Amino acid sequence: MSTEPVNVDEFEELARQALPRMYYDYIAGGAEDQHTLRQNIQAFCRITIQPRILVDVSKIDMSTTILGYRISAPIMVAPTGSHKLAYHEGELATARAAAAAKTIMVLSLASSYSMEEVASSCNAIRFFQLYVFKRRDVSTLLVQRAERFGYKAIVLTADTPRLGRREADIKNKMIAPPQKNLEGLLSVKVEVESDQGSLLESFVNEAFDPSLCWKDVAWLKSITSLPILIKGILTHEDAIKAVEVGVDGIIVSNHGARQLDFSPATVSALEEIVHAVKGKVPVLLDGGVRRGTDIFKALALGAQAVLVGRPIIYGLAAKGERGVRTVLEMLKNELEISMTLSGCPCIKDITRSHVRTNTHYDKLHSML
Numbered sequence: 001m002s003t004e005p006v007n008v009d010e011f012e013e014l015a016r017q018a019l020p021r022m023y024y025d026y027i028a029g030g031a032e033d034q035h036t037l038r039q040n041i042q043a044f045c046r047i048t049i050q051p052r053i054l055v056d057v058s059k060i061d062m063s064t065t066i067l068g069y070r071i072s073a074p075i076m077v078a079p080t081g082s083h084k085l086a087y088h089e090g091e092l093a094t095a096r097a098a099a100a101a102k103t104i105m106v107l108s109l110a111s112s113y114s115m116e117e118v119a120s121s122c123n124a125i126r127f128f129q130l131y132v133f134k135r136r137d138v139s140t141l142l143v144q145r146a147e148r149f150g151y152k153a154i155v156l157t158a159d160t161p162r163l164g165r166r167e168a169d170i171k172n173k174m175i176a177p178p179q180k181n182l183e184g185l186l187s188v189k190v191e192v193e194s195d196q197g198s199l200l201e202s203f204v205n206e207a208f209d210p211s212l213c214w215k216d217v218a219w220l221k222s223i224t225s226l227p228i229l230i231k232g233i234l235t236h237e238d239a240i241k242a243v244e245v246g247v248d249g250i251i252v253s254n255h256g257a258r259q260l261d262f263s264p265a266t267v268s269a270l271e272e273i274v275h276a277v278k279g280k281v282p283v284l285l286d287g288g289v290r291r292g293t294d295i296f297k298a299l300a301l302g303a304q305a306v307l308v309g310r311p312i313i314y315g316l317a318a319k320g321e322r323g324v325r326t327v328l329e330m331l332k333n334e335l336e337i338s339m340t341l342s343g344c345p346c347i348k349d350i351t352r353s354h355v356r357t358n359t360h361y362d363k364l365h366s367m368l
C-alpha cells in the first residue's frame, strides 16, 4: 500500500510519527478539555451543501483577490509559530510553498526564521502577524521592519492577552522556542525550574501586554501605513467595533481552539459576523479547515477566504516544503471538485443558498 497521503488528515498521522512527542502535542493540542478543538471540525460537518445541476462547469476559476492581491484560490497560510520544530528549513520552506501555490502567507511573529530571512527566501505575498508586547517600542520596531521588508499587511492577533491553558504543554514542560524576530530586542526571564509547567506559557504571560484594547488600534494605525486585519473575532459585537475603529479586515478565529475552550466553532460564528460587517471589510476565517468542502461552506456563509494552520505544519513535518505544497494543492483540488459538483464555476457563484445550516441534527440538539 502506498504511504502517500490522499487527504490533509493523513498528513497529521505522518507528522505524529515524524515529530518528538512534545512538539506534536504542542502543534495538535487545544485548550483545556479541547471541546472547541473538536467543534471546529464538527461544526463543518453539520452544514450540508445544496448542489445545483446542469450548470456549465467546464471551466472552474478559483482565483480571488484579498486586499487587492490576486491569489490562485481563497486558501491562505495562517500564522503559526516555530516552524523549525517541524522541519529544519522552517518558514523558509513554508514561504516557498506558499509562493508556488500563488497564495498569501501570514508570517507569525514567533517564527523560527526572521522576517528578513523569510522575505529574501521567496516572492510569496506576505502579511506579518503581530502580538503586542508590554514593551510597545519592540512591537513598533517589528511593524516598521515588516513594512520595510515588503510585508503587505499587519495581522493583529487580539485573542491572546495570556496563553490559553494547554494541558499537554504543561505536562510536557513545553520549551519556549527561540524567536528570531526578537533577537537583541526582548529578553524575558523565564524560570527554568524542573517543577515549572509550560515555559512557552511563562514567556507569553511575561511578555505580552494584557492591557491591549480597542483604543490601541489607533496607536497601531499611527505607526504604520499598512492595512490592518484583526484576528480573533468571534462575535458580532466585536465585529462592529472592529469596523468602527477602522480595521481593513477581520479574521474570524479562535486561535485553533488553543485559547478559550468553549468559545464557538469558527464556522458557527461566521454568519453573524458577516451580517454585522455588512460588506464594509473582508471577513476571513480559520479553524478546522481540512477539506475543500469546508472552504466551500465558509465561502457560502460569507468568508472571502480561509486560512489553514495545523495542516501546513503537518505537511512540513511529514515532507518539508513538498509536504506544504501538497497540502495546499490537495485543498485547492478538493475545492475545485466541490465547485464543479455544486454548479459554481467561479468563487462569486458560491452563495448562501448553496449551504444549509439548520439541519435535522441541529434541530435535534437544540431540543436537548
Ligand SMILES: Cc1cc2nc3c(=O)[nH]c(=O)nc-3n(C[C@H](O)[C@H](O)[C@H](O)COP(=O)(O)O)c2cc1C
Pocket: 026, 027, 028, 040, 078, 079, 080, 081, 108, 109, 110, 129, 157, 231, 253, 254, 255, 256, 257, 258, 286, 287, 288, 289, 307, 308, 309, 310, 311, 313
Ligand atoms: C502550532 C500553532 C502555533 C500557532 N501560532 C500562532 C501565532 O504565532 N500567532 C497567531 O496569531 N496564531 C497562531 N496560531 C493559530 C493559527 O493562526 C490559526 O488560528 C489556527 O491554527 C487555525 O486553526 P487550524 O489549525 O485548525 O487550521 C497557532 C496555531 C498552531 C496550531
